[in-house]
Amino acid sequence: MPGPRLTEFYSDLSIPRSVDVVVVGGGIIGVSTALELADRGVSVLLCEKGQIGAEQSSRNWGWVRLGMRDPREVPLMQASLDIWQDLDARLGRATGFTRSGILFGASGKRGAENLARWMRHVDGMETGARMIEGAEIGRLLPGHQLKTKAALHMPLDGRAEPQWASSAIAEGARDRGAQIVTACAVRSLDVEAGRLSGVYTERGRVACSQVVLAGGAWSRLFAGNADVALPQLRVLNTVLRTSSSPGGPECALRTDAFAIRKRADGGHTIASGHQNTVDIVPDSFRLARSFLPAFRQEWKSLRFRFSRRSLDELRQARCWQPGDVTPFEVTRILDPEPSQKHLRGAWSAARRALPVLERAEIVQSWAGLIDVMPDAIPVISAVRQLPGLWIATGFSGHGFGIGPGAGRLMAELVTGETPVVDPWEFRLSRFTDGSRIAPDPGY
Template sequence: MPGPRVIPVHSDPDLPTRVDVVVIGGGIIGCSTALELAEAGLKVALCEKGEIAHEQSSRNWGWVRISRRDPREIPLMAEALRIWPDLNERTGREVGYRKAGIMFACHSDKDLSNNEKWAEHARPFQIESKVLTGRAFADVMPGCDEGVKGGLFTSADGRAEPQWAAPAIAEAARDRGASILTRCAVRTVETSAGKVSGVVTEKGAIACDAVVLAGGAWSRLFSGNAGIALPQLKVLNTVMRTDPLDGGPEAAYWSDDFAFRKRADGGYTVANGSINVVDIVPDSFRLAMAFLPALMHDWRDLRFRLGGRFMTEASTRRRWTGADVTPFEETRVLDPQPSERVMKKTLAAAAKAFPIFAKAKIAQSWAGMIDVTPDAVPVISAVDALPGFHIATGFSGHGFGIGPAAGRLMAQIVLGKTPCVDPHPYRFGRFTDGSQVAPDDGF
């Protein structure tokens, strides 16, 4: 069965001739940006080449977490934790948010020490994140037979339903006047006097003053056609969901060989955070030096393979005009095959650590393409080389939980308003201004 079952969002029938801002991409980042802009009174058109949330925004784990993030993301995620509890009321729809906590397993004394160091980053934001051992750990993770030393538990963390959230946010943006246009790929950005003046979509032109590219794994390809070099690669993660399973933990859990979180239907989303597949493609060589620090940092978690994806991307056109049918129309949804081997290995590891999972039946599985930057920190930024053009992408597998706050920050940058957090760590220019670009574990 291809992809998760996402709440459908119908397209508006008419293409507006002019708006203030065009948002490209109907994932949670694009939808959140559109909602923020529409709430500020701007006319917005959200253009999605396929359907709302049909790629990584519905294929992720559904974690809403601040724990174990890169310290540069913590201020923005703290803002997201303030937004999520009110999203049901704000959108008028169910997003499935529950504050249930997340536990990161600690297998050694070094793990305990490192996680205690990370917890120091959360304290200035009044987030309680602490290492639990013994009975305190068992109280949060009943039924755990993994034999770990303890775990980092952050009670402020939670979960939501990826197949519900972005559609709810998109519909809320429409309620506030935004145009939601699905199966409407943006082909090119038009300029006048050196700045953005509109876009050309497959359904016609839309005049505008600003564009926000929130295209996920497609952002590098679109940017390149506009003459903007965005360093971004893709990694693939396999995910499964189980049938309802009684007696499992309420809090989410991450360990070396598996991770899980409870779903609204009583089942669990289960995945492996330590096995990410990296297809070797032409961009792997073009961007090798930019990604070398990330490779050295994460090499244990990466599985490189050379297969059909190389030829697919090698044959993908990188230049086109507004009159051409683009790659975005030729592939409406990235729907890669999940790995049966990874699923079996992951579920077996979960069942060994938590015997309750020995009863689990896989109801569905899927895979998703994660958009990754060299430092695993997103770009949320204006692009100085093209006034009026903005990028919100590269969330590196961390985008779902942080999405509502990322949309808020992106909208504030477009509006020229005081930002909710310092946008400096997310600037596009860090890739070219001599900054050291590398991941940071926070310990």
Template sequence: MPGPRVVPVHGDEDLPSRVDAVVIGGGIVGCSTALELAERGVSVALCEKGGIGQEQSSRNWGWVRISRRDPREVPLMAEALRIWPELDRRTGRDTGYRRAGIVFTCADDAEYERHESWPRNLQGYQIEARMLTPAEFRSLVPGAEMDIKGALYTPADGRAEPQKAAPAIAEAARDKGAAILTECAVRGIETSGGRVSGVITERGAIACSSVILAGGAWSNLFCGLYGLDLPQLKVMNSVLRTKPLEGGPEQAVWANGFAVRKRQDGGYTVASGHENVVDIVPKSFRYAMNFLPALRQEWRSLNFRLSGRFLDEARIPGRWRMDEASPFEYCRVLDPKPSERLSNRALANLKRAFPAFEAAEIAQRWAGYIDVTPDAVPVISAVDTIPGFHIATGFSGHGFGIGPAAGRLMADIVTGRPPVVDPHDFRFSRFSDGSEIRPISGF
């Protein structure tokens, strides 16, 4: 099943012998980090094992939202909402960004109460979020036929095109002097005197003083090579897009049975509002206790299955030599088969809510692996035990919208600038320093 059609980025032919920083991973977070560093005059090489934005960065819903975020992410997402409107001008390319608002509907009183309390997280940010009555919802979103108690509406939220955003940012980083290396897996890092001194890629070595791992779902495997235990698992989300359609909502809308947002081409991206597939793999057992608090909250929305993925991951070696092909070279792109059952159900629910979608024609389906942490909060952090090594991963399905700000924060950490937001909640050491690790209920 082919993935979404991503704007192609042709990698550089020449491998630099030395740069200040190497970014591992060409998703939106890695590309944003590379752009931020390059704009500050830092020489940088971005190494991607496959193509730019080919995995979850192009497979997500395309939502740019602060609403219903974990409160620990709100300061960084507020920064992202300042960055996104300038990205087209800054990159000189089209990301498809538009501020159109996002609506989270409330099916019952309990859900309304949870949503009603959320806007207090925006105090001090000059970002509006308000509750809508059913009548106000129908006025804002014409064509909806939904029996709801109300809705949370955040006008500052928006949407962008995942198949365009990471490529645009990568090309802009190259414009600023970054080397963009595709089909160039990093096999490992080199150290000298206990700190990072370079990386070994499949095409040769690059000397550097800083490495940023923005490897998405592959980050746990890479970290394990150096005895770093990053608790991370994968969740599969299935998506479909429709051909252009008249009469659908301008705002992105979430409901228990569907999530929908308008695309730049006039079609719509559609997915389940809450259901995902979880493949049981060997690391499911290793990290079972880490994820138990999250499982207690989210088990109703998770479809566990035992599939061929168990054996696929069981065969992946945990260690490899630098002069041999790494697992990253044997699987360039994670391209799982989507669940037609879940996406068909989402589309059926959408048709009941918005009769205009009775005319919808499915143009394409795909699925992607979301990399999740036990507290559903990312790691954006230096690694104390390996000076010069940094991690930006574990965005738990929230990475697309927050990606440009995550890249800014990561660049601050690498260069020693005052951080754009307090990075304490994103520290890697929280998994080993005795901190309580759990998601915040309701987000």
């Protein structure tokens, strides 16, 4: 099943023999890191096994939100919003970013209390966050039939176009001297005397002193081949897009039943508000203890199943040599089947709540695999056991909006600059240093 239609991106034709930094992965995290490194005069090669932004970076909802984030992500998301605001002008290309606002609907009294409690995390910040009711909800969602009595309004949150953004950022990085090569997997790392000295790609070796692993849902597999433990699983989310629906809401909305945001083409992107699918695979058992707190907290929103992916991953190689064909070449782009149940549920709920959608049609649907961590916040960190290796992954469904900020933070860590935010919460070592690992219960 074909995924979303992407902005066409033309690869550089050759790879260099040597650069300062190799970025592995061409999703929004990888291209944002490449942009920030190139802006600092660092020579950088980005290698993408498939196409730029072809996996979850183009398959997400397109939300650029501070609202209802884990409080540990709030400072970095604030920095990311600042970047998004000027990004089109900086790149000379469109990402579709606009501050259209986002509404988070309350599910009963307890839901309203949870939304109001989350607002404490942005006290003193100029976010415009406030609880609204009745007529104010009606002004933002004309003609709505929602049963919710209250909602959190984040007027400075917004949206961008996932099918545009990664390519636009990649082109901006190339304008600044980065080399971007697609259909070229990085197979493994070259380590000499305990330190990185280069990478082996399917097109040959590239010497470098630093590598940033931004491989999204593939990061655990790549790290494991380098004997780096990364507790990461994949969760499937299903999305649909509609035909143009004049009069549809400008403001994005999330309820328990569905989430919706307007697209640049006049249609809307719609998904289930909370439901995701978890395939039971070999890593599910290997990482069961690490993910148990998250599963307990989120079990109502997760649908567990055995599927073809269970068998595929059982057969998948977990270690290989530089000359071997790797899983990254066997599967260039993850393109899973969407959940028809979640499609039907979200589409039905959206049309009941927003009658204006009755005139719209489903144009396309797709699914993507989200890279998730046990505590639902990313790793943006050095790997202590292997100097020169950095990891930026595990954004747990929050990566699109926070991507430009994460790229800046990663570039600052690599170059030794003062970081835009304290990276402590995102350290890889939190999984081995005795820290409490769980999603924040208050967001």
